[in-house]
Amino acid sequence: MTSLADFSNTFSDSVRKVVAGIPTGKVATYGQVAELAGRPRAARAVGMVMRTNKDTKAVPCHRVVGSNGALTGYAYGSGVTTKKQMLQKEGVAFRGERADLAVSQWQPKIQK
DNA sequence: AGATTGACCGTGT
DNA sequence: GACACGGCCAATC
Numbered sequence: 237m238t239s240l241a242d243f244s245n246t247f248s249d250s251v252r253k254v255v256a257g258i259p260t261g262k263v264a265t266y267g268q269v270a271e272l273a274g275r276p277r278a279a280r281a282v283g284m285v286m287r288t289n290k291d292t293k294a295v296p297c298h299r300v301v302g303s304n305g306a307l308t309g310y311a312y313g314s315g316v317t318t319k320k321q322m323l324q325k326e327g328v329a330f331r332g333e334r335a336d337l338a339v340s341q342w343q344p345k346i347q348k
Numbered sequence: 349a350g351a352t353t354g355a356c357c358g359t360g361t
Numbered sequence: 362g363a364c365a366c367g368g369c370c371a372a373t374c
Contacts, residue, residue, distance in 0.1 A: 247371065266356055270370085281371040283355040288372065302356070309355030316355090 250274055251285040258299045261327035262342035263335050265303045272344060279303075287311055298322045299342070305334040 250273035258264050264272075266279035275281065286297040292312060298319045302308045310319040320333070329336035 267358095270356085275370065277357085277368085278370040279356040280354065280369065281356090284353090284370085284372050286355055297355080300355080303358085307355090311355075319355090 247273060247275060247278065247281060248285045248288075251282050252289065252291070252295045255286075255295045255297060255300060257344070258296060258342050260296075261340065263299050263301050263305075263323060263328055263337070263340050264342040264344075265305075265337070266300055266308075267303050268342070268344075269300055283309070299326075299328075301335050301337075305331070305337045305341075307333065307335065 251269060254269050254272040255264070266282045267276070270276055270278040270282045273282065282300070286295075286300060287309075289295050289297055292298075298310060301323075307316040307319050307323075310316050312318060313321075320330070323335060324330055327340075329339040335341075
């Protein structure tokens, strides 16, 4: 296997698997998740999967932020407010209303 | 099956 | 740094 999506057959499953691999205290961008899922240009579709995702316990969709670290949408709680609170509570570095990607962006293992 | 929408991203002004 | 435009992909109506 060369990527986290090798065990998935559909795009949504790949996305879920990638997001599920994000460790606590770290965040990934939609573009990053899309790339790991096998569709480097499907950042929007990733958002759709999160939106339709019902397994929030298995898939920490709140750890997925915009390319600039901005928190975009959240289908649960009070939206981005709840999302931000959870990320901060998990130890993610924040800079104003945006996650500090320079410090807390998830760095997937390229080799293993 | 076709058209529209959406939790995006990159680039230009 | 903020606003505007276009492109890409998949789910939903």
